[in-house]
Amino acid sequence: MSFDTVAIKNNIIAHEKQGFVYTYGTAGFRSNAEVLGSVMYKVGILAALRSKKLNGSTIGVMITASHNPEEDNGVKLVDPRGEMLEQSWEVYATKLANANDGETLLSAIDEIVAQYKIDLDIPANVIYAYDTRPSCPHLVKCLEQGLEAAGAKGTNFGLKTTPMLHYLVRCINTAGTNDAYGEPTEEGYYKKLTAAFATAVKGKPRLSTLHVDCANGVGAPKLRELLKFMASDILSVDIVNEDTATLGQLNKNCGADYVKTNQRAPPSITITAGDRCCSYDGDADRIVFYYVTEDGTFRLLDGDKIAGLAAIFITELVQEAGIDSIKVGVVQTAYANGSSTNYLTKVLSVPVSCVSTGVKHLHHEAEKYDVGVYFEANGHGTVLFSPDALNTIKTAEAKTPAQKQAIAQLSALTELINQTVGDAISDMLLVEAILTSRQWSFEEWDQAYTDLPNRLVKVVVSDRHIFKTTNAERQLVEPAGLQAEIDSLVAKYSNGRSFVRASGTEDAVRVYAEAATRAETDDLAFKVAQLVYDRAGGVGARP
Numbered sequence: 039m040s041f042d043t044v045a046i047k048n049n050i051i052a053h054e055k056q057g058f059v060y061t062y063g064t065a066g067f068r069s070n071a072e073v074l075g076s077v078m079y080k081v082g083i084l085a086a087l088r089s090k091k092l093n094g095s096t097i098g099v100m101i102t103a104s105h106n107p108e109e110d111n112g113v114k115l116v117d118p119r120g121e122m123l124e125q126s127w128e129v130y131a132t133k134l135a136n137a138n139d140g141e142t143l144l145s146a147i148d149e150i151v152a153q154y155k156i157d158l159d160i161p162a163n164v165i166y167a168y169d170t171r172p173s174c175p176h177l178v179k180c181l182e183q184g185l186e187a188a189g190a191k192g193t194n195f196g197l198k199t200t201p202m203l204h205y206l207v208r209c210i211n212t213a214g215t216n217d218a219y220g221e222p223t224e225e226g227y228y229k230k231l232t233a234a235f236a237t238a239v240k241g242k243p244r245l246s247t248l249h250v251d252c253a254n255g256v257g258a259p260k261l262r263e264l265l266k267f268m269a270s271d272i273l274s275v276d277i278v279n280e281d282t283a284t285l286g287q288l289n290k291n292c293g294a295d296y297v298k299t300n301q302r303a304p305p306s307i308t309i310t311a312g313d314r315c316c317s318y319d320g321d322a323d324r325i326v327f328y329y330v331t332e333d334g335t336f337r338l339l340d341g342d343k344i345a346g347l348a349a350i351f352i353t354e355l356v357q358e359a360g361i362d363s364i365k366v367g368v369v370q371t372a373y374a375n376g377s378s379t380n381y382l383t384k385v386l387s388v389p390v391s392c393v394s395t396g397v398k399h400l401h402h403e404a405e406k407y408d409v410g411v412y413f414e415a416n417g418h419g420t421v422l423f424s425p426d427a428l429n430t431i432k433t434a435e436a437k438t439p440a441q442k443q444a445i446a447q448l449s450a451l452t453e454l455i456n457q458t459v460g461d462a463i464s465d466m467l468l469v470e471a472i473l474t475s476r477q478w479s480f481e482e483w484d485q486a487y488t489d490l491p492n493r494l495v496k497v498v499v500s501d502r503h504i505f506k507t508t509n510a511e512r513q514l515v516e517p518a519g520l521q522a523e524i525d526s527l528v529a530k531y532s533n534g535r536s537f538v539r540a541s542g543t544e545d546a547v548r549v550y551a552e553a554a555t556r557a558e559t560d561d562l563a564f565k566v567a568q569l570v571y572d573r574a575g576g577v578g579a580r581p
């Protein structure tokens with residue numbers, strides 16, 4: 039199979055909509071599925087080039103649009119160790135996608151080949167998978183046409199959650215090395231997770247049933263499959279919103295994004311005090327937990343709460359294991375609740391870094407710690423163990439039975455937690471393992487700190503690209519003078535904090551605000567939103 043430029047040129051899939059501009063953003067290409075066939079073809083070629091550049095390592099392609107509505111779809115590339123595509127390639131991905139005829143496409147390809155000195159004779163290996171969206175079969179065909187023209191060996195892994203595809207890519211590329219990540223099959227994934235969970239909760243009574251809202255997405259059948267490998271006396275799960283067959287149900291009034299945005303349970307779930315619930319998003323890489331108090335108040339346990347729980351548990355475990363040379367750090371974004379940052383730094387005394395929005399930024403920063411816990415407030419995240427930390431855990435010698443147990447538990451966590459990307463199923467098991475180990479209720483977990491009231495508002499402006507930020511997106515550099523005006527508004531509120539940035543996934547500017555009370559928070563959010571609208575070309579109704 040060769041890289042056939044004639045075929046690449048002749049088989050190009052025409053742009054579905056003239057004038058549409060494609061961008062490889064935070065989460066790859068994402069839009070209404072109708073315009074994506076042409077992009078899939080180019081993604082096939084791009085994946086082949088990326089594999090060739092990396093000496094034939096296997097590259098992953100995931101077709102999904104996560105929490106977006108069912109009519110949308112998207113695609114992203116996964117690098118050999120299961121991480122997101124290297125950032126410098128994003129501009130080339132964008133160039134390829136926007137090439138509207140064979141000649142332009144070939145010259146975009148030439149540019150990549152020259153830039154990265156790619157040897158086109160190296161064989162390319164690509165694996166791909168997709169979620170439950172109705173547009174997936176067509177998009178898979180378009181991807182396959184691109185892979186074929188580029189002479190890549192493509193392997194279809196079928197219906198998968200996004201984190202499973204990341205897992206598979208890493209397993210394939212590390213097979214037979216000291217660093218082998220696992221068996222490169224779906225079953226291998228289930229076995230790894232369920233075995234680790236069993237070790238982590240050994241000897242502890244099972245908690246009450248966890249109700250899992252799967253957003254009517256791919257998480258539902260996959261969680262069902264996993265449960266076949268899990269002993270029922272260590273975990274009790276009730277799956278809700280698992281209708282992947284009826285059109286229009288995906289992410290509709292359910293799922294992690296719905297719960298986080300609306301701060302309420304999906305209407306399809308009847309939740310009473312004492313119930314333990316969680317929600318995945320459509321491709322099962324995000325999770326949030328929630329419950330209601332005796333007086334019926336809804337309480338969200340989001341990504342910040344998960345990070346806090348993981349950080350305290352692992353910090354104490356390394357102490358119990360006698361290997362507290364291992365240091366735990368937490369990575370957040372500006373969207374993390376101020377109370378969570380305060381809790382982590384002041385109460386737990388763990389180092390906290392703040393980085394730009396987008397999982398790839400958090401992931402890279404987390405790699406700097408021995409154990410790097412990273413979560414976006416919306417529930418996307420994981421925990422990374424450095425190679426040194428893994429080795430310390432593996433070779434630790436216990437002097438007491440308590441140390442032995444702590445080492446075994448730590449070691450189980452390194453297997454339980456998906457090291458490639460945030461994973462709703464793996465994160466769910468991590469939280470359940472910690473709560474089971476502690477015999478904690480959601481209320482007890484929630485007691486660590488109380489969130490400051492917060493609000494996220496979208497403002498549509500004529501050109502959001504005029505917004506330039508610094509200091510991990512917490513301050514505006516441009517439009518000039520706007521930050522000073524925001525600062526003077528913020529100064530009027532107790533515990534006030536607000537920042538403004540352009541979204542990387544939607545055509546809008548996001549305004550975040552938090553303050554001591556709900557009323558102050560709402561007031562601050564709307565004042566800042568109005569300021570943005572007035573000073574930066576607001577479009578449509580003024581907030």
Ligand SMILES: CC(=O)N[C@H]1[C@@H](OP(=O)(O)O)O[C@H](CO)[C@@H](O)[C@@H]1O
Nearest residue numbers: 064065396397414416541542543544
């Ligand atoms: C405030 C917020 O939740 N932003 C989300 C959203 O990014 P924006 O750049 O804010 O549109 O989508 C990203 C990709 O899914 C996710 O990583 C991020 O957390």
Ligand SMILES: [Mg+2]
Nearest residue numbers: 104319321323
């Ligand atoms: Mg997702």
